[in-house]
Amino acid sequence: MYYFDNSATTKPTPEILNIYQKVSLNYFGNPSSAHKLGEEAKALMTSARKQIAAILGFESNEIYFASSGTEVNNWVMQPILKAIKQIHPNRNKVLISSIEHPATMKQIPLLESLGYQVELIKVDANGQIDLAHFETLLDNEVLLVSVMGVNNEVGAIQPVKEMATLLQKYPQVIWHMDGVQTITSQIALLREPRIDMITLSSHKFHSVRGVGILAQRQRVPNMPLLHGGGQETGRRSSTENLAGIVATSRALRKMNEIQADTKERLATYRGRIIETLKNLDWQVFAETTSSEHIVCAALAPIPGEVLLHALEAHDIFVSTTSACASRSHQEHATLKAMKTPDEISKSAIRLSMAHSTTDEDVDYLLKTLEQVTEQFKNYA
Amino acid sequence: MYYFDNSATTKPTPEILNIYQKVSLNYFGNPSSAHKLGEEAKALMTSARKQIAAILGFESNEIYFASSGTEVNNWVMQPILKAIKQIHPNRNKVLISSIEHPATMKQIPLLESLGYQVELIKVDANGQIDLAHFETLLDNEVLLVSVMGVNNEVGAIQPVKEMATLLQKYPQVIWHMDGVQTITSQIALLREPRIDMITLSSHKFHSVRGVGILAQRQRVPNMPLLHGGGQETGRRSSTENLAGIVATSRALRKMNEIQADTKERLATYRGRIIETLKNLDWQVFAETTSSEHIVCAALAPIPGEVLLHALEAHDIFVSTTSACASRSHQEHATLKAMKTPDEISKSAIRLSMAHSTTDEDVDYLLKTLEQVTEQFKNYA
Numbered sequence: 001m002y003y004f005d006n007s008a009t010t011k012p013t014p015e016i017l018n019i020y021q022k023v024s025l026n027y028f029g030n031p032s033s034a035h036k037l038g039e040e041a042k043a044l045m046t047s048a049r050k051q052i053a054a055i056l057g058f059e060s061n062e063i064y065f066a067s068s069g070t071e072v073n074n075w076v077m078q079p080i081l082k083a084i085k086q087i088h089p090n091r092n093k094v095l096i097s098s099i100e101h102p103a104t105m106k107q108i109p110l111l112e113s114l115g116y117q118v119e120l121i122k123v124d125a126n127g128q129i130d131l132a133h134f135e136t137l138l139d140n141e142v143l144l145v146s147v148m149g150v151n152n153e154v155g156a157i158q159p160v161k162e163m164a165t166l167l168q169k170y171p172q173v174i175w176h177m178d179g180v181q182t183i184t185s186q187i188a189l190l191r192e193p194r195i196d197m198i199t200l201s202s203h204k205f206h207s208v209r210g211v212g213i214l215a216q217r218q219r220v221p222n223m224p225l226l227h228g229g230g231q232e233t234g235r236r237s238s239t240e241n242l243a244g245i246v247a248t249s250r251a252l253r254k255m256n257e258i259q260a261d262t263k264e265r266l267a268t269y270r271g272r273i274i275e276t277l278k279n280l281d282w283q284v285f286a287e288t289t290s291s292e293h294i295v296c297a298a299l300a301p302i303p304g305e306v307l308l309h310a311l312e313a314h315d316i317f318v319s320t321t322s323a324c325a326s327r328s329h330q331e332h333a334t335l336k337a338m339k340t341p342d343e344i345s346k347s348a349i350r351l352s353m354a355h356s357t358t359d360e361d362v363d364y365l366l367k368t369l370e371q372v373t374e375q376f377k378n379y380a
Numbered sequence: 381m382y383y384f385d386n387s388a389t390t391k392p393t394p395e396i397l398n399i400y401q402k403v404s405l406n407y408f409g410n411p412s413s414a415h416k417l418g419e420e421a422k423a424l425m426t427s428a429r430k431q432i433a434a435i436l437g438f439e440s441n442e443i444y445f446a447s448s449g450t451e452v453n454n455w456v457m458q459p460i461l462k463a464i465k466q467i468h469p470n471r472n473k474v475l476i477s478s479i480e481h482p483a484t485m486k487q488i489p490l491l492e493s494l495g496y497q498v499e500l501i502k503v504d505a506n507g508q509i510d511l512a513h514f515e516t517l518l519d520n521e522v523l524l525v526s527v528m529g530v531n532n533e534v535g536a537i538q539p540v541k542e543m544a545t546l547l548q549k550y551p552q553v554i555w556h557m558d559g560v561q562t563i564t565s566q567i568a569l570l571r572e573p574r575i576d577m578i579t580l581s582s583h584k585f586h587s588v589r590g591v592g593i594l595a596q597r598q599r600v601p602n603m604p605l606l607h608g609g610g611q612e613t614g615r616r617s618s619t620e621n622l623a624g625i626v627a628t629s630r631a632l633r634k635m636n637e638i639q640a641d642t643k644e645r646l647a648t649y650r651g652r653i654i655e656t657l658k659n660l661d662w663q664v665f666a667e668t669t670s671s672e673h674i675v676c677a678a679l680a681p682i683p684g685e686v687l688l689h690a691l692e693a694h695d696i697f698v699s700t701t702s703a704c705a706s707r708s709h710q711e712h713a714t715l716k717a718m719k720t721p722d723e724i725s726k727s728a729i730r731l732s733m734a735h736s737t738t739d740e741d742v743d744y745l746l747k748t749l750e751q752v753t754e755q756f757k758n759y760a
Contacts, residue, residue, distance in 0.1 A: 003417075011408040012405070025392070029385075029697075066447075067446075070606050071618060074607060106617070110607065209620070226451055230482070238483075239589060319413060319415070
């Protein structure tokens with residue numbers, strides 16, 4: 001199998017599954033229990049928090065665990081936004097990039113029904129937010145800015161430093177980054193000290209499903225999305241998914257340890273893939289602005305799904321848009337925001353890599369892309 | 381180790397962890413992906429839904445997956461209640477038993493701030509809801525009734541049949557049951573056909589952490605708590621925790637297969653434990669009304685925490701109140717609702733069993749209870 005759909009989900013490593021299993025069996029106590037088993041479980045939670053905080057440049061008491069990136073984005077845009085609003089009742093604006101994941105975008109109608117004024121920040125043809133437009137939207141009415149670090153559909157890396165500079169004039173504005181696609185090769189983006197909140201998702205970096213991470217500076221007010229037993233200092237009740245949290249902390253440390261090597265290898269792979277695609281007359285998107293692990297390209301007029309299944313016939317797995325959009329056949333939202341004509345964007349596919357991607361995977365992919373493209377050209 | 385804290389959390393079985401590991405490795409594709417790996421993952425989701433539905437007496441398309449029992453209870457009391465309210469704008473009452481888990485109770489201030497009229501249903505000295513009081517609260521103003529099947533602190537089984545009879549006059553009233561404590565020996569409670577919604581939590585029946593189940597009849601309207609990629613037919617977005625879901629479906633089937641045996645064995649164990657405790661002058665709560673797996677008793681004036689740690693010194697693990705309350709040293713909410721004087725309830729501990737509890741565990745527990753009780757009597 002040649003798996004090029006790592007932005008949809010990654011395969012957990014045997015090491016991670018082994019940690020998961022060990023913790024599940026040996027530390028099965030409820031961290032809220034008053035006895036020794038509870039204390040041991042709680043200690044593991046604390047060290048996972050420390051390790052994650054160190055990588056992100058946050059304090060351990062600024063790391064909270066939830067069940068998914070989607071849950072964290074809903075937590076940020078609903079109760080946390082409400083808590084921010086209570087401190088700034090005179091402010092009402094929320095700035096969201098026009099290329100956010102559905103976990104953010106699909107909340108907009110709810111936010112508007114609650115009376116917030118939501119403004120979408122435009123992006124340029126390379127999938128990066130239009131800084132001039134961002135600057136015009138920034139004022140003292142703004143409560144929250146939410147812009148992802150790396151786009152999930154075309155891979156565009158967002159101009160974090162420049163955003164930080166523009167935000168200097170607005171110290172009260174809370175800045176949230178959906179960092180779900182940053183871990184493979186762009187962890188450094190998360191370390192911009194001006195960022196107030198970060199969302200991460202375990203299954204995007206070879207951990208098990210079901211762990212979302214919210215990193216939130218002390219200065220940001222909070223309200224719980226889930227009310228109950230008072231776990232996570234009352235901010236996110238539910239019995240802690242200890243095994244998943246410990247495994248995820250280990251997976252994140254691993255990604256951080258091998259980041260430089262992954263970055264370099266995937267950059268080379270990405271260069272080779274793009275060169276081949278361009279020689280075969282594919283249109284490549286966000287060519288110069290994308291994360292090392294994502295290539296998004298189109299072979300118009302062949303529909304993306306046809307390309308996906310043609311590659312699948314060769315045991316290569318890719319996606320058309322984001323996994324979340326694939327099954328529901330949504331339009332390619334990011335390419336639309338980049339003003340790509342529909343007749344081209346409907347032909348787009350996404351190839352997404354991970355540290356586990358090998359030379360052999362890429363050699364096979366390139367060879368197959370040549371065959372498949374020729375096939376379609378003959379029918380064109 | 382002699383583990384008598386199964387109501388806090390259970391130890392996952394090797395079989396379940398093995399299933400979890402196999403699915404994580406062999407079916408790691410994102411169920412939302414359009415390719416074969418996505419299709420395979422989706423097929424596993426569908427069969428898990430079928431199997432759970434068959435056990436609960438629901439349709440497969442009435443089973444939804446979330447991350448915890450707490451999340452499901454928050455989903456029910458917030459967006460789902462809002463959806464019910466939209467259909468019955470003239471209704472405004474929510475009836476909640478006075479002994480619900482914090483995952484329900486802690487939402488009351490929020491519900492009241494949203495304008496709902498929340499009424500607590502009284503319980504009797506045995507921890508069962510007062511049916512006469514329930515009847516007086518029932519009228520055409522009621523949107524939702526939420527009563528747990530088995531109480532988590534004293535184990536009291538609620539009078540589900542009698543509730544169903546009282547609800548016959550009110551077909552529009554939606555009935556939710558927090559069934560988190562029912563799986564060990566009271567699954568039958570969940571099969572009352574009048575129940576509209578059920579909450580279950582994976583880690584309470586020897587599965588992994590992180591899977592909550594909402595069973596919801598078609599007729600009940602729904603709104604999502606988490607907005608995003610549109611998973612769970614748009615009702616609960618987040619990449620599906622496939623391995624956890626498949627493992628949980630297997631764990632639930634297992635609990636159902638061995639239910640009769642578990643029920644019989646735990647009833648015997650419970651009888652022996654209660655007999656010993658009474659001979660040692662402990663006060664036993666909900667003696668005649670409790671589920672086979674829970675014994676709640678007090679040795680006043682010795683504080684529950686002192687008893688807990690005295691037993692811990694003998695490698696026996698119990699809890700004072702619910703795990704969620706233990707660390708925060710909350711009062712024993714259920715005993716308070718049962719009108720137990722504080723000076724007695726503060727001496728209460730909970731012993732909770734599972735199918736994995738053995739004769740040897742119980743023999744050792746009884747011997748140790750005698751020693752520990754003597755110890756304290758000498759100091760009294």
